[in-house]
Amino acid sequence: MVLSDDFLYRQLKTYFGFNAFKGQQEAVIRSVLAGRDSFVLMPTGGGKSLCYQLPALIMEGTAVIVSPLIALMKNQVDAIRGFMVDNNNNIAHFLNSSLNRQQLSDVREGLLSGVTKLLYVAPESLTKEENIHLLKQVKISFYAIDEAHCISEWGHDFRPEYRRLRAIVNVIGTAPIIALTATATAKVQNDIQKNLGMSKAQVFKASFNRTNLYYEIRPKTNAVREIIKYVKNNPGKSGIIYCLSRKKVEELADMLRVNDIKALPYHAGMDAVTRAKNQDAFLMEDVDVIVATIAFGMGIDKPDVRFVIHYDIPKSLEGYYQETGRAGRDGGEGRCIAFYSYKNIQKLEKFMQGKPLAEQEIGKQLLLETIAYAETGSCRRKVLLNYFGEEYPEEHCGNCDNCLHPKPLFEAQDCLVLALKTVTVLLGKFKFEHIVNVITGTSTSLVKSYHHHALREFGAGAEKPARFWQTVLRQALILHLLEKEIENYGLIKITEAGLAFLRAPYPILLPEDHEYLAEDDDDDFFIGQSKSANSFDEELFIILKAQLHDLAHRLGTPPYAIFQDPSIEDMCVQFPITIDELKNCHGVGEGKAKKFGPEFIAIIKKYVEDKEIVRPQEMIVKSIINKSSLKVHIIQNIDRKVMLDDLALSKGLDMMQLLDEIEAIVSAGTKISIDYFIDQAIDEDKVDEIYEYFYHEAESDSVSDAMQALGNNYSEEEIRLVRLKFMSDMAN
Ligand code: ADP
Ligand code: MG
Ligand code: ZN
Numbered sequence: 001m002v003l004s005d006d007f008l009y010r011q012l013k014t015y016f017g018f019n020a021f022k023g024q025q026e027a028v029i030r031s032v033l034a035g036r037d038s039f040v041l042m043p044t045g046g047g048k049s050l051c052y053q054l055p056a057l058i059m060e061g062t063a064v065i066v067s068p069l070i071a072l073m074k075n076q077v078d079a080i081r082g083f084m085v086d087n088n089n090n091i092a093h094f095l096n097s098s099l100n101r102q103q104l105s106d107v108r109e110g111l112l113s114g115v116t117k118l119l120y121v122a123p124e125s126l127t128k129e130e131n132i133h134l135l136k137q138v139k140i141s142f143y144a145i146d147e148a149h150c151i152s153e154w155g156h157d158f159r160p161e162y163r164r165l166r167a168i169v170n171v172i173g174t175a176p177i178i179a180l181t182a183t184a185t186a187k188v189q190n191d192i193q194k195n196l197g198m199s200k201a202q203v204f205k206a207s208f209n210r211t212n213l214y215y216e217i218r219p220k221t222n223a224v225r226e227i228i229k230y231v232k233n234n235p236g237k238s239g240i241i242y243c244l245s246r247k248k249v250e251e252l253a254d255m256l257r258v259n260d261i262k263a264l265p266y267h268a269g270m271d272a273v274t275r276a277k278n279q280d281a282f283l284m285e286d287v288d289v290i291v292a293t294i295a296f297g298m299g300i301d302k303p304d305v306r307f308v309i310h311y312d313i314p315k316s317l318e319g320y321y322q323e324t325g326r327a328g329r330d331g332g333e334g335r336c337i338a339f340y341s342y343k344n345i346q347k348l349e350k351f352m353q354g355k356p357l358a359e360q361e362i363g364k365q366l367l368l369e370t371i372a373y374a375e376t377g378s379c380r381r382k383v384l385l386n387y388f389g390e391e392y393p394e395e396h397c398g399n400c401d402n403c404l405h406p407k408p409l410f411e412a413q414d415c416l417v418l419a420l421k422t423v424t425v426l427l428g429k430f431k432f433e434h435i436v437n438v439i440t441g442t443s444t445s446l447v448k449s450y451h452h453h454a455l456r457e458f459g460a461g462a463e464k465p466a467r468f469w470q471t472v473l474r475q476a477l478i479l480h481l482l483e484k485e486i487e488n489y490g491l492i493k494i495t496e497a498g499l500a501f502l503r504a505p506y507p508i509l510l511p512e513d514h515e516y517l518a519e520d521d522d523d524d525f526f527i528g529q530s531k532s533a534n535s536f537d538e539e540l541f542i543i544l545k546a547q548l549h550d551l552a553h554r555l556g557t558p559p560y561a562i563f564q565d566p567s568i569e570d571m572c573v574q575f576p577i578t579i580d581e582l583k584n585c586h587g588v589g590e591g592k593a594k595k596f597g598p599e600f601i602a603i604i605k606k607y608v609e610d611k612e613i614v615r616p617q618e619m620i621v622k623s624i625i626n627k628s629s630l631k632v633h634i635i636q637n638i639d640r641k642v643m644l645d646d647l648a649l650s651k652g653l654d655m656m657q658l659l660d661e662i663e664a665i666v667s668a669g670t671k672i673s674i675d676y677f678i679d680q681a682i683d684e685d686k687v688d689e690i691y692e693y694f695y696h697e698a699e700s701d702s703v704s705d706a707m708q709a710l711g712n713n714y715s716e717e718e719i720r721l722v723r724l725k726f727m728s729d730m731a732n
Contacts, residue, residue, distance in 0.1 A: 008054070015057055015083050022047040024204045029055050032142060032178050037201035039148075039193060040180040043208050044322065045303075045329035048180045052144035053080065056118045057091075061139035062111060064172075065120045067146040068159055069298055070096045071276075073120045080118060094120035095131060111138050123150075123161035126168055140175040145196065147298070148179035149318070152191035153362055156183065156319035157298075166197050177201070182325060183208075183318045186389045208388045213327055213334045215380040216401040217373075219516050220341035224252065227309055228259050230337070231289060237306035238282070241291045242323055244312035244347070247629070252311060253291040254632075266292040294319065303330035310338035315348055316366035317373055317387050340374040340516060365490045368432065372474050377407030377511030386478055407511040415461070415472045416481065417505050420498050422457040423482060428493035432484075435492055436469045471513040479508075537572045540607055544568050547603055551596065558694070560701045561730040562596050563588070564667060575615045577605040589669035592731045631665055634658070641676045659720045666727050678725055682718050690714060690722035701727075 008026060012018050021029075024040075025047055031038040032055040042048050056063035067073065073094035080092040090110035099107070110116035111134065125131055143165075149155035151162040169177070177198050184192065193199045218226065227241065243249045246267040256263035264278040264287045282290040283302055290296060294314075308327040314320040320338070328334020345367065352363045369387060376383050380400040382392040396403040422439055437444050438452050441459025452458055461469055473492070476482040481498035485491045494502075545568060552559040570586040582601055583593045608615060630651065637647050648658040666672060678687060693710060694701070706719050 011054060011058060015054065016050065017083075022050075023206050025050055028178075028204050031202045031204075032176065033058065035142075035176050037176055037196075037198040038178045039189075039198065039201040039203045040178065041184055041189070041203070041205040041208075042180070042182065043206060043210060044182045044325035045301075046182070046206055048146070048182070049076070051180065052142075052146075052178055053118065056141060056144075059141040061114075061141035061175075062116050063118050063141045063144060064126075064135070065118060065144045065146060066123055066126060066162075066165060067120055068123060068150055068157075068162075069147070070098065070122050072298075072300075073122070077118075077120060088115070090115040092116065092118040092120070096120075096122040096125050108134060111135075114139070117141075123159065123165065127161060127164060132168065132171055135172045140173055142176040142178060143169055145177060145179040147181060148192050148196075149181040149184055149188050151195050152184075152188040153359065154185065154191060154366070155181075155188045156314075156316045156322060163195060166195060183322050183388070185318065185387065188318070208321070208390055209381065209385055209392065210325065210328070210334070211397075211399070212331050213324060213336055214399050215324070215384070216335070216337045217340050217380070217514070218337060219514075220339040220344065223311060223339045224255055226339075227252075227311065228256065228261065230307070230309070231256065231261050231263075232259075234306065237288065238285065238302065238304060239289050239307035239309065240297060240305060240323075240326060241289060241309045241311055242294060242296075242314070243291060244293070244344075246293060248311065249291050249293055250629070256289060256291065261289060262287040263289040263291055266290050266296040268293065268295040294323065297323065297326050300326065301329070302326075304332065305329065306333050307335045307337065310336075313338055313340050313344050313348075313370060313374060315363070315370070317369050317384065318366075320370065320373070321384060321388070338374070342516065345371060368490070372477075375471075375513045375516070376474060376478075377402055377471075377513050378475070378478055379403050383478060402511070407514070409509040409511055411507060412472060412475065412510040413505050413507050415464075415469075416476060416508065417502065418457065418461055419469065419472050419476055420481060420494055420502050422455075422460075423492055423494050423498075424502070425455055425457055426452075429491060431490050432470075432473060432492060435473060436466050439469050440464070440466050442466070467513070467515075471510070474513075475510045535573070536569065537575075537613075540575075540604070541568060541572045543603060543607065544571060544600060547599060551599060556696060557730065558698050558701070561694070561727060563592065563600075567669075571600065571604060575604055575608050575613060577601050577608065577615070587667055587669045589671055589731055591671060592669065631661060634661055635665060635670065635672060638662075638672050638674060643680075644674065644677050655717055659717070659724070662724060663720070666724055666731070669731065671731060672728055674721065674724060674728075678721055682721065686714065686718060687722055687725075690719055691726055694723055694726045 008021075008029060009019075012021065023042060023046055028038055028040055028051040032052065040048055040051055052063060052065060056065075067076075073096060077092045077094050081089055084091050090106075090113070093107045093110050093116050095107055107116075107119075111119065121131070145151075145162075145165060147157070148162075150157050150159040151165075152158065169175075177196055179192055179196055179198065179201070181188075181192070193201060231239065241252065243252055246269045249265045249267045253263050253265035264281055266275060266278050266282075270278075278287075278290065279296070279300070281287045283300070305327050308324050310320070310323070314323060324334075324336035327336055348367055349364070352360045355363070373380065373383055373387070379392070379395065379397050379402055381397040382394075385392045398404070418439060419435070422435055426435065426438065434444075434446055436442075437447055438455065438458055439461040441453075441462040443453055447453055447458075473482065476498070477484060477492075479497075480495055481501050483493055483495050485493060548559045548563060548568065552562055555562075564587060567585055567587040571582070574581065574585055576582040576585055578601060579593050579597050582588055582597045583590060588597075607613070633651065634647065638644075644658060645655065648655050651658070653661070662672070662674070690706070690710065693706060697709065698706065701723065703716060703719055703723065706723070707714065707716060710719065
């Protein structure tokens with residue numbers, strides 16, 4: 001196609017209303033129009049869609065656009081139709097498993113009449129016989145493969161159906177291909193081109209540097225507390241929080257909501273309607289935060305996401321880059337914070353165990369890159385770009401945690417010499433861990449079988465720990481003195497620059513790595529109790545206990561029915577001085593706080609003033625009691641007045657186990673009422689007797705004491721049920 005100079009600009013303006021192309025869009029579009037295979041690597045938000053949409057509208061025939069994002073196809077198609085003045089619905093269609101018969105026939109008609117310019121298809125629909133048959137009758141202008149990294153097992157979202165695309169294209173009818181992706185290492189890029197048979201494609205690669213994104217890694221201690229603090233300190237800003245498992249997504253979303261943050265969960269296990277509702281609520285800014293698995297976000301175009309938090313470290317740097325890339329698409333603030341712990345890494349390794357060996361090997365390599373990124377003391381941007389084969393020219397970007405808080409430097413000339421020498425002696429045939437083992441003199445079966453303990457280098461660095469040598473080797477990789485052969489399962493080789501360094505070594509300062517502790521925990525949902533950073537005030541505890549007994553006496557009720565010890569203890573850590581703050585203490589619900597709280601907070605207030613105690617500056621984070629899905633299930637069913645024996649049966653519990661759960665729920669301050677069940681299950685007089693006992697006689701809440709005092713006529717179950725009723729009455 002020969003085009004006058006301003007033709008494309010006019011088309012751009014007419015169809016999309018834009019005045020200028022973004023980045024390399026124009027060059028890409030010209031390449032597609034010229035019928036060349038084209039390969040586009042542009043970061044998220046770079047404007048990849050337009051690279052195929054505009055040529056599709058201009059060219060003769062129909063462009064087939066393969067995209068894994070079924071959920072978003074409709075939006076994309078609607079968007080295109082919206083650009084058209086004449087509202088011609090046939091201009092764009094999508095083909096996936098969600099269509100009914102009528103919709104399918106509309107698609108057929110559009111295609112066969114030659115009006116449809118863009119057809120979006122899911123890869124699995126493209127493999128269907130009837131669709132292939134249909135498309136064979138259509139003139140295809142070109143194929144666009146969006147999210148093309150799905151082709152490679154070395155990418156972060158491998159989809160086997162993507163592997164078959166080339167074969168299907170050949171059957172339907174060949175036409176130029178444009179492949180597009182927002183992440184690709186050299187390895188993935190190579191896989192894509194090879195697999196799509198487009199090794200001669202014209203490659204357009206934009207810089208992957210997202211200058212406005214700030215990168216930070218934090219040890220995973222009190223991560224939930226830190227997340228809550230972060231969100232509260234950034235009111236009104238939109239953010240995404242990624243978790244690895246659906247369960248964590250639900251728990252964390254609940255946890256945020258309990259702390260008055262507008263948050264919703266999103267994961268593939270939810271039903272489609274709720275999922276779509278939650279996604280919309282986020283896009284429409286009815287909620288600030290979406291807590292999600294990686295199922296969320298691909299293709300979502302919300303320009304003003306201000307933070308992306310990884311509660312769990314991602315499986316690969318590709319995934320990390322992609323997910324963090326959803327922050328700050330408008331070029332404004334975008335803070336990317338990831339929490340890191342060894343436990344997380346171990347968990348990820350465990351997930352891999354069931355998989356085929358080759359896949360495990362790939363998974364392990366990708367994970368090692370993530371670990372290296374998390375632990376490095378170098379500029380994160382530099383490391384990240386280096387991973388994508390891009391050289392970042394500066395030493396420091398000034399917009400990552402390592403640049404803002406530099407790690408101490410150490411003189412590394414001699415260590416580098418030893419490390420590089422070892423790699424040379426091993427002829428570039430071994431992996432990272434093995435090289436470290438040789439330097440530190442660690443005898444493994446691999447060392448023995450290759451007689452590496454006989455090498456002069458074996459144990460030459462034994463006075464330093466393994467992690468020190470890992471740092472040195474990683475730095476050597478970043479400095480390009482060594483290189484890693486990703487294709488060859490990560491074998492480490494020396495480079496030209498490395499050889500030059502060995503010939504004439506020079507002094508070189510390197511940053512230390514971060515040291516993460518094995519204790520950095522993962523499951524810190526039980527905050528507000530022992531995990532608190534503040535210390536426990538014993539003197540106050542004694543004062544409050546005395547107050548408790550006094551109040552109990554006045555009310556003629558046992559003290560445990562007012563506050564139990566864990567609640568008093570928490571008060572002695574948190575020093576609540578308002579009813580609202582008191583509500584955040586362990587086991588104190590709204591009812592108890594209002595009914596019994598005033599005297600307690602008055603005492604604490606005076607105590608704090610007298611002693612000039614600095615109250616915890618941190619906000620008090622409210623924990624959800626031992627929040628398991630079982631407990632949520634129980635609470636919901638009791639709300640619905642489901643009979644407790646049925647409830648126990650449905651969950652495979654016996655009655656005593658169910659009572660254990662309910663007691664835990666009540667003692668943590670959650671209101672529930674089981675009157676409906678007691679009324680039906682226990683004789684009224686008996687209920688009164690037991691209730692009376694707990695109200696006026698009991699010294700403690702012990703069930704065995706109660707059984708002794710009340711005699712044989714009362715079963716343990718009855719006593720526990722009525723005690724529950726009593727406890728919840730007192731709390732409300
Ligand atoms: P990608 O697929 O690369 O992540 P999209 O194609 O979704 O990016 O485009 C990202 C945003 O950029 C969209 O909001 C789109 O409307 C906008 N955009 C694309 N091209 C241009 C342009 N030439 N001028 C202005 N905005 C553009
Ligand atoms: Mg896109
Ligand atoms: Zn930096």
